[in-house]
Amino acid sequence: MKLWRASVSEAVLLGVLVLTFLVMSQLSPHFLTPQNLLELPRFFAEVGLIALAMTLVILTGGIDLSVGSIVGLSAVVLGALHQGGIPLPLAALAALLVGLGAGLVNGFLVTRVGIPPLITTLATMAVFRGIALGISQGRAFRDYPDYFFFLGQGYVGPFPVQLFLFGALALAFAILLSQTAFGRKVYAIGHNEVAMRFMGHDVDRVKLAVYALSGTLSGLAALVLVSRFSTAKADLGQGFELDAITAVVLGGTSISGGVGGIWGTVLGLLVVGAVRNGMTLAFINADVQQMIIGGVLVASVALYGLMDKLAPMARRGREVGREAS
Amino acid sequence: MKRMWLAGLVFGVVVGLGYWLAVLDWSVAQAQQRTLTIAMIPKVVGIDYFNATRMGAEQAVRELGGIRFIHQGPTEARVDRQIELIENFITARVDVIAVAPNDPVAIAPALQKAQRAGIKVVTYDADANARDVFVNQATFEGIGKALVDEMVKQVGPNAEVAIVTSSLTAPNQNAWIAAMKAYMAQRYPNLKVVDLKPSEEDQQLAFQVTQDLLKAHPTLKGVWALSSVAFPGAAEAVKQAGKCGQVAVVGLSTPKQMRPYVKEGCVKSVVLWNPVDLGYLTIYTAKQLAEKGLKPGDKIVTKRGTWTVEKDKISLQVLLGPPFIFTAENIDKFDF
Numbered sequence: 238m239k240l241w242r243a244s245v246s247e248a249v250l251l252g253v254l255v256l257t258f259l260v261m262s263q264l265s266p267h268f269l270t271p272q273n274l275l276e277l278p279r280f281f282a283e284v285g286l287i288a289l290a291m292t293l294v295i296l297t298g299g300i301d302l303s304v305g306s307i308v309g310l311s312a313v314v315l316g317a318l319h320q321g322g323i324p325l326p327l328a329a330l331a332a333l334l335v336g337l338g339a340g341l342v343n344g345f346l347v348t349r350v351g352i353p354p355l356i357t358t359l360a361t362m363a364v365f366r367g368i369a370l371g372i373s374q375g376r377a378f379r380d381y382p383d384y385f386f387f388l389g390q391g392y393v394g395p396f397p398v399q400l401f402l403f404g405a406l407a408l409a410f411a412i413l414l415s416q417t418a419f420g421r422k423v424y425a426i427g428h429n430e431v432a433m434r435f436m437g438h439d440v441d442r443v444k445l446a447v448y449a450l451s452g453t454l455s456g457l458a459a460l461v462l463v464s465r466f467s468t469a470k471a472d473l474g475q476g477f478e479l480d481a482i483t484a485v486v487l488g489g490t491s492i493s494g495g496v497g498g499i500w501g502t503v504l505g506l507l508v509v510g511a512v513r514n515g516m517t518l519a520f521i522n523a524d525v526q527q528m529i530i531g532g533v534l535v536a537s538v539a540l541y542g543l544m545d546k547l548a549p550m551a552r553r554g555r556e557v558g559r560e561a562s
Numbered sequence: 563m564k565r566m567w568l569a570g571l572v573f574g575v576v577v578g579l580g581y582w583l584a585v586l587d588w589s590v591a592q593a594q595q596r597t598l599t600i601a602m603i604p605k606v607v608g609i610d611y612f613n614a615t616r617m618g619a620e621q622a623v624r625e626l627g628g629i630r631f632i633h634q635g636p637t638e639a640r641v642d643r644q645i646e647l648i649e650n651f652i653t654a655r656v657d658v659i660a661v662a663p664n665d666p667v668a669i670a671p672a673l674q675k676a677q678r679a680g681i682k683v684v685t686y687d688a689d690a691n692a693r694d695v696f697v698n699q700a701t702f703e704g705i706g707k708a709l710v711d712e713m714v715k716q717v718g719p720n721a722e723v724a725i726v727t728s729s730l731t732a733p734n735q736n737a738w739i740a741a742m743k744a745y746m747a748q749r750y751p752n753l754k755v756v757d758l759k760p761s762e763e764d765q766q767l768a769f770q771v772t773q774d775l776l777k778a779h780p781t782l783k784g785v786w787a788l789s790s791v792a793f794p795g796a797a798e799a800v801k802q803a804g805k806c807g808q809v810a811v812v813g814l815s816t817p818k819q820m821r822p823y824v825k826e827g828c829v830k831s832v833v834l835w836n837p838v839d840l841g842y843l844t845i846y847t848a849k850q851l852a853e854k855g856l857k858p859g860d861k862i863v864t865k866r867g868t869w870t871v872e873k874d875k876i877s878l879q880v881l882l883g884p885p886f887i888f889t890a891e892n893i894d895k896f897d898f
Binding site: 245248249250251252253265267270272273276279280374375376377379390462466467468470472473475476514517518519520522523524536537540544 | 569570572573601607632634635636637638640641642643645646647649650651653654655665667668671729730731760
């Protein structure tokens with residue numbers, strides 16, 4: 238199995254991406270400069286990390302709306318523990334574990350209690366944010382040691398640290414999805430969960446793992462975010478769930494599961510990131526940016542659907558042609 | 563597969579054309595001559611208060627000429643979005659960034675980065691730990707005193723009162739609360755603050771917490787609402803509880819938002835400065851800073867008056883003036 242077999246949606250998206258870059262470079266002379274392009278990963282790394290795990294969640298036919306709240310919760314746990322005198326590495330570990338724990342709670346509610354993922358994570362979205370607000374009491378936690386800022390503000394040569402973190406994890410997730418039994422099960426559950434159960438696969442364990450991954454990556458995103466802004470607040474990560482889902486769906490992953498992949502998500506992130514960055518550089522307001530992104534999303538997904546319908550017809554057409562000749 | 567790729571490209575072209583149309587206006591504007599570029603970043607866009615500062619800024623831009631004015635802000639009052647805007651504006655090489663920070667500390671590294679890139683930094687409405695000059699709308703002591711005095715006028719010096727603030731980390735609100743408490747301790751020791759509730763720049767939440775306050779403290783005589791969205795929320799709660807006249811609501815907001823409550827008599831006084839003038843002065847200050855530099859004692863001469871630059875703890879400051887109090891008599895004169 239190849240690591241990347243280009244799908245229809247990825248081909249479309251690559252076209253969109255190339256054109257986005259062309260248009261943005263026309264819009265602002267500062268877009269297509271090495272400095273700016275190197276800064277880009279810093280803007281979408283946090284949402285990007287979450288979108289990687291979100292891809293898996295959506296592939297199983299689920300959804301995780303609580304990721305943004307987990308970011309807030311993990312950030313506040315990190316800040317509060319550090320302020321309380323716990324050494325930063327331990328506090329960071331605790332923040333990751335909180336993310337993992339939150340993900341396990343989601344997974345447990347979805348698999349053992351049997352609440353649909355949309356409802357489960359809608360509820361935990363409110364609960365996790367509430368806990369974060371409760372712990373922080375609205376305070377902002379600051380004063381981290383300088384080495385911590387490396388994660389969010391540092392560079393290796395000319396490259397921001399986030400580029401390596403996100404790149405490595407994207408590759409890891411791509412391998413996980415395409416080269417392992419776990420990855421194949423993720424797809425299969427999205428295709429036909431009932432069949433998987435009848436075949437004796439432990440569907441619940443796979444799903445639990447997927448939500449746990451989603452929580453953990455949200456915790457990791459929180460670390461990057463706090464490091465970038467040097468401040469931990471309970472409202473961090475608000476709206477990340479929608480940004481991440483946008484990237485995943487734009488990337489061609491079907492919202493009903495079974496179809497899609499990591500590279501589509503990466504392309505989706507790049508398109509959204511380039512549109513935001515390019516249009517901000519051109520001083521175009523955020524509301525217009527949102528409209529453009531929404532438009533691209535609707536148009537792309539509509540086109541994926543259309544082409545899925547057309548593809549078999551085209552094949553049939555060719556076969557008919559061959560028989561006739 | 564080839565066909566799919568082709569279709570992908572065709573689609574891309576269509577999307578590209580869409581982009582072009584969306585930005586045609588902008589490209590035309592871009593073709594004009596090189597001028598001073600000032601990027602103004604409010605705490606949040608789409609609320610009356612920052613529409614008013616923007617209006618004042620645009621008036622100043624028209625008077626001065628030769629300024630390319632950009633006004634962009636987050637759709638929620640979040641500092642991370644502001645930082646992202648600042649980082650993009652650094653790349654886009656604006657000349658001046660004028661920002662109303664949502665968090666004075668978190669935004670500082672981004673502002674320092676801008677300064678290192680040769681961009682002048684002005685703060686207005688709220689301050690940051692790094693900037694070239696702060697256009698200060700009113701001293702915290704002045705506002706705190708006005709809020710307390712207006713409350714005492716209505717409830718007397720012996721009463722139980724509560725505070726509905728924006729967020730518990732909001733620097734302006736916290737400084738006002740400190741100033742109010744200092745002034746009360748000195749002048750009105752029997753004015754008791756029984757509760758302090760956050761409303762997070764959310765009118766609905768302000769409404770809720772005020773309702774809760776009224777229930778939890780039946781002897782409450784007055785509520786201070788310390789933001790332009792907390793004030794109407796609090797006033798609405800008092801009105802719906804049928805306690806207009808029994809529970810005084812004093813606070814900071816724009817006259818337009820509070821006009822119905824003032825007309826009904828539920829609210830007697832609205833404390834504020836003139837945000838139109840604040841935006842106006844910010845642009846004059848920004849232009850003078852970028853073109854001539856500023857030092858203590860410099861005069862900023864405008865068509866609306868002359869202001870003096872003063873030294874402060876961080877760098878420089880320009881003070882807009884004493885707070886303004888809107889009442890039933892004068893509130894109709896203001897349209898913001």
